[in-house]
Amino acid sequence: MRNEKLAIKIDDLTVAYDYKPVLWDIDLKIPEGVLMAIVGPNGAGKSTLIKAILGIIKPIAGSVKIFGKPYKAQRAKVAYVPQKGTVDWDFPTTALDVVMMGTYGSLGWIKRPGQAQRKSALEALEKVGMLAFKNRQISQLSGGQQQRIFLARALVQNASIYFMDEPFQGVDATTERAIIKILKELRDAGKTLIVVHHDLQTVPEYFNWVTFLNVKRIASGPVKDIFNDDNLTKTYGINYKVAINP
């Protein structure tokens, strides 16, 4: 790693819904500047981990530090791309409007977005190849295009750490390539990216860091060191084998 500064440090994090545990005693250190996949079976708590880090869900024990401070103090440095399915895409608004929402955090209460915010939203739209669709109603976009809009909204936040919940779900191959290209650019610019990912085949190609999660942390580290059948089996239970290209 270029530097050993920690982007995120999680200690003994336990999260429970109605006191039914979904994440147990997680310890995790994520160095700055990695493009990291979180993998694990359904119900392993992948989304929950992200939500707990972002303070959407309150953990019952443990602590999360972002660049050494709690999330509340570091909000401006963090951007979030939720799962595409969590919002109503029939909502009466346009693509540009959704991307502008990324600027709301830096504006704070009451203050309205102005020309500067509009400009950065347009730039983000251009970056994800959606400038031509800026005035489209969001329900008239394809799944891939909607995901690009969500990515653009996060880009506008101009953060140091990006959290993404299954950004490749239900998108076309072109969009998947386009998104991963942007993610790699961000990583090369020193940003940290944490991505909940489903497709194990593409992990070595897309990511340089990986965390195996199944309620507990199974393993975490560089893909080339720890992405192996042993950890996959530990995470997914059955004898798991993927063809890993060297």
Add this chain to the structure above:
Amino acid sequence: MNITEYFSLLFTDYTLGVITLGTAVLGAVCGMLGSFSVLRRQSLLGDAISHAALPGIALAFLLTGTKQTHFLLLGALISGLLGTFWIKSIVKKTRLKNDTALGLILSLFFGFGMLLLTFIQKLPNANQAGLDKYLFGQAATLMVQDVYVMIGVTGVSLFVLLLFWKELKLLLFDPDYTLTLGFNTRFLDILITGFIVLAIVLGLQTVGVVLMSAMLLAPAAAARQWTNRLSVMIFLAAIFGAFSGVLGTAISASQNNLSTGPVIVLVAAGLVLLSFVFAPQRGLLARRVRFYRNRKELNLRKTLSVMYHIAQNHKDISHPHAIKILNNFHGYTRKTLNKLEEKNWVEIRGNQWSLTAKGYQEAENFYKPNEAIQDI
């Protein structure tokens, strides 16, 4: 009095003016705030809240002995809020689902309210008459003070809406994201629910507890069909609401024995129906038209591409072929052929057709990769 008389009296008759203004303002505020319930998928919460308000009205009367609107509506507000709170705690604390909690509170509170109302009716000395206007609404009983209160509430809610516009829009679209940006979603939630309860309570006198929820939903549902912008939707919903209020009151006033609530609701429902059918883009009619147009277009393309494949096998693309070899499986009808000729893509001689250079070019374009989705 018929409707034309009603409207001609509007500007001269003080009482009629007050009533009309009141129902217009009420419709507008309901349409505005109802947009939020519709977009938050809380459409049925309004129904539960309005029914839950009934025992509050009866209890307020029993306790104070007055029929003054403000006291009764204060009772309605308290019991409406109590109902809302109880619904939320049922969903949170037990395994009963949201719809069960809504139906439960709605019917239990209403039943208790009816028990009290029938009890009050039998009381020997009470001047109880008039409480049942809260069931289906009686706009004619609106007083000028009531209208002032309505205007006040509308003004305040409009101000708050504009002040927190950005935050409320964000909350409606993506609550989790709103939280990560550092906004207090709980505060916003209480703010918007509070105003919705207030609007419901204000409407009880005019529309009544039984039908109040439609007054919230219908204008918003109609408005949604005409626009894809939130601000325009809320504005339209306010207009539709005001229109339903005024027209509904006018119709009910010009008939005997007709409560205002059902008429207002039917006018609003008519607007919804019109919007569902005739709205551009989203409307059912527009969809049908689009569907047929697409199918026609598709048939045209299908025929052309069949011709293209036949023509490809010849050196001369304009070599004539028999019309017989086309069938409707290829999307061919006499009409499609004429249409193709109109566009100068084919030439027809007798019962032979031949592709033109322009038609060949057009067909070739179908097979190029779709450029709509750009690669970055």
Add this chain to the structure above:
Amino acid sequence: MSNAQIEIQLIAALAAMACAIPGVFLVLRKMAMISDAISHSILPGLVVGFFITQDLNSPWLILLAAVTGVLTVVLVEFIQKTRLVKEDTAIGLVFPALFSVGVILIAQNANDVHLDIDAVLLGELAFAPFDRLLVGDIDLGPKSLWVIGCILFMSLSLLILFFKELKMSTFDKGLATSLGFSPLLIHYGLMSVSSVTIVGAFDAVGAVLVVALIIAPAATAYLLTNSLKKMLILSLLFGVFSALVGYWLAHWLDASIAGSMTSVLGILFLLVFMFAPRQGVISAIFKEKQQRKEVSLLIFLLHLQNHEDPLERHINHLQEHINWHRIQAKTVVDLAKKNNLIEIENQVINLSDKGLQFTEEALKYITTNKPTAIEDLKNKFFLFRG
């Protein structure tokens, strides 16, 4: 008790029972609000039917109104399919509109129609004994008793005949479909039975309160039991109880019978909501406290197992490492010590053999995502008994 009083109570009890049966399935299928929609929108069907038959207890009128109810469900589903509005908005739009049509029809024909608005909202239970079924000169009792009796008999027979199918399609749609039970058939069957029942009970208790008779007994029973059969029996009992107690309450207050039946159901629900042994609010508070303690203990043990470093296991560092802002570290340590799960040496905490074994087993259960298995574990290790 006069004859009329007995008859009224009988009608009320049968109506409550008839409503409770479809109610159980509507509540379990998360479709409770559909009953609200049906009960409102049958009104125009009822009024038109009344114009034709001139008899509120005519089977034709009941059939016509019930068809209106099923049509409402179809209409709501149609609007949902257009995706112009969301599901709940579709329900919320359809029933007030149809109800308004009914109210206006009644108001416009107030002189010809024996219906009035109060009857629509409250039913006419008190007058039910006056309308009698006469065959020749023989008095067979009130008509509405026969109507609601027939409806109850029908639902009970259908329930017994199709119990297995109903149960399976309610709890496991996928399995039911794969076994060849058409979910659509069961859905519309249930909707039809609900419509007929609502129409039948409408006469007795009115539009809004019939919803209470459908939802409240089932919801109350659902807080008390997990078994479908027990839930059905409890709902029937609650229905009958509310009918009888409600009648006498109304008698005493000289107020609406339907209103007081609903109020009795409301009080019943409130009591169960507060005091139910497992689902109630008060037991939930205790349960939550207990669970919090258990979860804390498990976190604590896992932490010990996870960390070799004695510094992480030092008694004074627990606070800082596990960040127990809401949990009292001391109670947890005491609990673990009492259950012989830990040993403390020089202020460094170690897992005992029992603790180690327990933690490993717990971990196995946790990662297989079976939270209920924890209960078995607790019993196995005789935990939390002190």
